[in-house]
Amino acid sequence: GAVVSQHPSWVICKSGTSVKIECRSLDFQATTMFWYRQFPKQSLMLMATSNEGSKATYEQGVEKDKFLINHASLTLSTLTVTSAHPEDSSFYICSARGRGPFSLHFGNGTRLTVT
Amino acid sequence: KNEVEQSPQNLTAQEGEFITINCSYSVGISALHWLQQHPGGGIVSLFMLSSGKKKHGRLIATINIQEKHSSLHITASHPRDSAVYICAATNTGNQFYFGTGTSLTVIP
Numbered sequence: 001g002a003v004v005s006q007h008p009s010w011v012i013c014k015s016g017t018s019v020k021i022e023c024r025s026l027d028f029q030a031t032t033m034f035w036y037r038q039f040p041k042q043s044l045m046l047m048a049t050s051n052e053g054s055k056a057t058y059e060q061g062v063e064k065d066k067f068l069i070n071h072a073s074l075t076l077s078t079l080t081v082t083s084a085h086p087e088d089s090s091f092y093i094c095s096a097r098g099r100g101p102f103s104l105h106f107g108n109g110t111r112l113t114v115t
Numbered sequence: 116k117n118e119v120e121q122s123p124q125n126l127t128a129q130e131g132e133f134i135t136i137n138c139s140y141s142v143g144i145s146a147l148h149w150l151q152q153h154p155g156g157g158i159v160s161l162f163m164l165s166s167g168k169k170k171h172g173r174l175i176a177t178i179n180i181q182e183k184h185s186s187l188h189i190t191a192s193h194p195r196d197s198a199v200y201i202c203a204a205t206n207t208g209n210q211f212y213f214g215t216g217t218s219l220t221v222i223p
Contacts, residue, residue: 034211038156042216043215044201045213046210046213093156093158095158095160105160106150106159106160108157108158109156111156
């Protein structure tokens, strides 16, 4: 079946540094990729939607300069958390939509801890 | 008010029991998703449906478009079914509306 690989699965970084998270669709072309954030014991919150070759669409309240999204190809999207702060510590998840009408696949998530 | 409401929030069941999780939504949708999140955080898309009923193994998902309601059923529940189940609605504009999740614990 379709697989989405998200890397790294966890990362610890210091305040002020930047962290890049990769999301790859392994056996299908992802027309659209989504990035979510999840706080402890809460449901997913959509951060942004990205289509290959175009700028990401950010949800209200999500800082586009802080959370840089690049969707360089049909199989790769990256989320870069710039100048990370402890409040950015969270679980980040990506999902990818294939060409079929009912095709949505999730990565395993990245747990980010900013110290 | 949330666009997607799920119930119950927490559910404990004995192994073998039949389980139902409900989802009501107030927005127009193109699809309704049922997601399963394991304790480690990984998410699996169980179903994506826009009408009727789908079945996969012991899992059944139904949707009633007129009533804006969907249910996820688990037959013969097993401890490995313990997870958080999330209902999510999407519209044609790729907007996502997530329910708050149902935490299921199945006791042996």
